[in-house]
Amino acid sequence: MVRPAAAFALPLTLAACAVEVPPETPPPPAAAYMALGTEPGWTLEITPDRLNYDGDYGETKIVVANPGARPSVNGERYVTDRLAVDVTHAECSDGMSDRRYRDTVTVVADGKTVKGCGGGILAPEELAGTNWRFVSVGGVPVAQDRPTSLAFDGAKLSGSAGCNRFSGGYESDGRTLTAGPLMATKMACPGAGMTQEMAFFQLMRGPVSLDFPADGTLILTGADGQTVVLKRVI
Numbered sequence: 001m002v003r004p005a006a007a008f009a010l011p012l013t014l015a016a017c018a019v020e021v022p023p024e025t026p027p028p029p030a031a032a033y034m035a036l037g038t039e040p041g042w043t044l045e046i047t048p049d050r051l052n053y054d055g056d057y058g059e060t061k062i063v064v065a066n067p068g069a070r071p072s073v074n075g076e077r078y079v080t081d082r083l084a085v086d087v088t089h090a091e092c093s094d095g096m097s098d099r100r101y102r103d104t105v106t107v108v109a110d111g112k113t114v115k116g117c118g119g120g121i122l123a124p125e126e127l128a129g130t131n132w133r134f135v136s137v138g139g140v141p142v143a144q145d146r147p148t149s150l151a152f153d154g155a156k157l158s159g160s161a162g163c164n165r166f167s168g169g170y171e172s173d174g175r176t177l178t179a180g181p182l183m184a185t186k187m188a189c190p191g192a193g194m195t196q197e198m199a200f201f202q203l204m205r206g207p208v209s210l211d212f213p214a215d216g217t218l219i220l221t222g223a224d225g226q227t228v229v230l231k232r233v234i
Contacts, residue, residue, distance in 0.1 A: 035087075035105040037116020038096050044085065044107055044118070051083050055109050062109055075103070084108040092117035097234040098124065099216070120214025121232075127152040127172055132218055132230035134161060138199045139227065143192040150230055161200040162193035177220065178207045200228055 033046040042055040046066065053062040062082050069076035075088040085107050092104040094117050102119035124130050134148035135141065142148055143162055150159040157179060158167035164187050169180035182204060188194065203222045211219040220228040 033087075033118060035085075035103070035107070035116055035118030036094065037105070037107075037114050038094060040114070042107070042109075042114050042116065044105065044116075046078070046085070051078060051080065051085065053083055053107065053109055055107075055112075055114065060109060082110055087118060089119075091122065098129070099232070099234060100124075102214075121212075121216040123174075123212035124232075126174070127170075127177070128154055131233040132159075133233055134196070134200075135217065135229040135231050137161065137196040137203075137228050140192075140196065142196055145191060146189070146193050149233075161197040163187060163189035163197045166201075172210070174210065176207050176209055179204045199226070202226075203228055 035044040035046075036042065040055065041057045042053070042060075044054075045052040048066060050066050051062075051064050054060070055062075064080045064083055067078055067080050069078055069087075071077075072086060073088070074090065075086065077087070078085040085105065088104045088106075089102065090104045092101045093099070094101065100122040101117035102122060103117065104115070105118040106113065106115050130152050132150045134150065146160070146162050148160055148162050150157065150161075152170070155169055155171070156167065157170045158165070160166065164185040166182045166184040168182040171178050182201060184201070189197075203220065203226055206223055208220040208222050208228075211221065213219065216232045218230045218232070220230070
């Protein structure tokens with residue numbers, strides 16, 4: 001009579017030890033590689049699946065399967081029947097502004113060669129002469145009812161954080177920025193504009209660190225971790 005009881009012990013033990021394994025989270029999709037050029041205007045998107053070329057200001061469109069990158073001298077090469085793309089890891093200017101990119105890109109589309117830039121946007125060599133618009137203040141997107149701006153002209157900065165106009169001096173070593181006392185108009189504004197402006201002025205009372213992500217934004221970070229995110233205006 002003991003043996004039948006033992007026969008049931010193994011399945012019960014296995015059932016008790018079974019652990020439900022959660023499904024694996026799929027990895028995020030790979031970011032597309034973007035390139036562009038002027039005269040004539042063209043863009044190129046490289047995804048894991050395809051090459052998407054838009055040339056001659058939109059008149060030429062070529063979409064082909066991604067053949068995979070071949071190693072080349074200081075870069076990569078993609079070759080298909082209609083498109084050949086050479087990505088060289090050498091600094092590039094788009095020719096229409098002072099914006100600089102990580103790579104120089106050459107595209108041969110149906111036998112026609114165009115040249116341009118691609119990859120991440122490099123930090124400007126200096127702040128002087130650059131213009132920006134506010135994206136978020138303290139992690140909160142800026143209100144869209146009033147224009148915002150931040151311009152660096154020589155040793156002076158000026159702009160609007162959503163309400164009043166402000167200006168003042170500044171010093172920067174490329175890694176940090178210290179603004180002098182900011183002078184501002186005294187207009188009262190309804191809505192979120194005044195709140196985001198006050199948060200920006202509070203941030204600028206002390207030195208802020210500068211970060212230039214590859215997407216062309218500028219992030220100002222204060223000692224307390226609060227941030228202001230700005231987008232380059234060309």
